[in-house]
Amino acid sequence: MMALKTDYKDYIPPSGGRKYKITANSDGSSSVEDITQYQQVGDTWGAEDINQVNKLVNGAVYPNLLDNSDYKIAQAGYNGAHGSTGYLCDRWSKYIVTGSMTDDGMLLTPSGAGAWIIQYKLLTDTGLSEGDTVTLTVRVNGTVYSGSATLQIKSAAVDADSMVDTDDIRAAAFIPAGNTDQIAVYIVIKQTCTLTWTKLEKGSVATPYVPKGYGAELAECMRYYQKSEDDLYAVPYGGKSYIVHEFGVPMRVAPTVTLGYSPESREDQTASIYGFTVKFSGSSGLLDSWTASADL
Template sequence: MMALKTDYKDYIPPSGGRKYKITANSDGSSSVEDITQYQQVGDTWGAEDINQVNKMVNGAVYPNLGTNTNFPNPVNQRGKTTYTGDSTALYCIDRWRILNSTTYNVSSFTLTAPSYAARACGMWQSNEMGQHQLSIGDDVTVSIYANGKLHTPTMKVIDRDLYDAFANVPASYDCDDFEIVLCTYARDNTMYNLGIYPKKPLTVNYIKWEKGSVATPYVPKAFGDEFLECLRYFVGGVGIGSAGIVSGSTFRVLIPTPVPMRTAPSVTVKVADNVVYNGTFKALNTTVSNITRQRNGIHLHIGMAASGVNNYPGIAYGLQCDLSADL
């Protein structure tokens, strides 16, 4: 919580009373300026102070801008117990990416790496600036419980393009156990990353970031709410039993999604299996094209071992796809 000012005092004018200067303005109005030389002056009481006090009195809890931040109870659609980053900046639990050689253990919610020098170990989440109503220079307050200690620093959104390399972007918060860096994308200030860069093995129980200079309490979102938010970005293992149309050498199918995805996703066929139509089994392949987002799902074409067929209904019994609209 940001400290409130504590030097409030009543202004004491001199024995001769207050003095004011009246100035005539060009539009016919007058301006009044207090030119009193006060004997005592204290802190001013304004809207910022009132808001701080009211938040404490009301027990305000501001929304967490992060998603899937309750690490003991994560959304983990990819289903692994540990993740080790590679050159692709691997996604691990939903919405979080890890650096090459960084390992994230899901059950212990711990980040480790062979080296911790020069931000070699890291985990970050990307978001859209407009979605969170953030701009470069805005205050963001982070509450992070890591290695058994709560930290509540306030930091500003940094313009990544002011620096020639990410290594030169200053830490938004630095302590013995980790750094936090909050900055825009390189050459794209419509997006931002909030990253945690450990200096030693780091166990993170939770993290919250909120706009403004006040740390309000961390309250975990219900798992179902987190899951629905994550499904906008990634849906794993879907498509089993999907009905579609076989036409020529493609299977045209609408794969339902629980919520509309953020954008038309990339589609990875994990299990192709067969399409059954007109009493015939034909093998699907992993070639995907014509991907479009609908309100109730993702429409796409998948290649198959069929030809000379014109608009037969079919069912893909074993099809399994991953849909990724992650940032």
């Protein structure tokens, strides 16, 4: 793509006006040449410049501020739990709705009125603040819907102004009154439908949805939740034994680590954003599972 010129100026002709030279051609036609000595000359603006600007405008994409926006990460399994909270999939907690992944996206089935999914993020992670204009876009049952609103503090999700409202869903973004350092994206599931993706962005214009990719989405989700893949065995030292595990991705804060079964007595455990350590009273130890949660 060419670099756009940046020295455009309005032309200023001399006080006597513009001058043209007319030349007779051999075929009987005439050519007209502008021979004015302009007092100010800038870059010319032509079709190529217009095409380049239009390409930039048409291709403008603003960052999606949501995690797991296409619902493909489910470390605890779809409809699993992160601690005591039910989750549709990573980063999306849920209420009286179940989901299953299909070729078209997340098939959602509510079991009663008032079913919803919701995602919370820290405002500092999004660059947003109260009073900003945000745009929410969803693809539901193959159709894309968008809406914009001013980000406001609301005491309850049901009080948030609708940004998208269809026969299938109602979606809104707001700041919870009880956690004013966060933003929530709240989607009411009115009836069985398929959500392919959801996008939240700053500003009043909906720009194209571009998937971040599985690896990037997984890394974002692992800042909030991680779980074991295999058994962990302790290493003996000084009559005790220890497991020192490093997280695949540093977590956003020191997580709550829940340990599974071990045949040896556990004396102590500590955790940081980088991993956790477990001390056993005997010379051997084993963990068959663990979870680490730093969810909001």
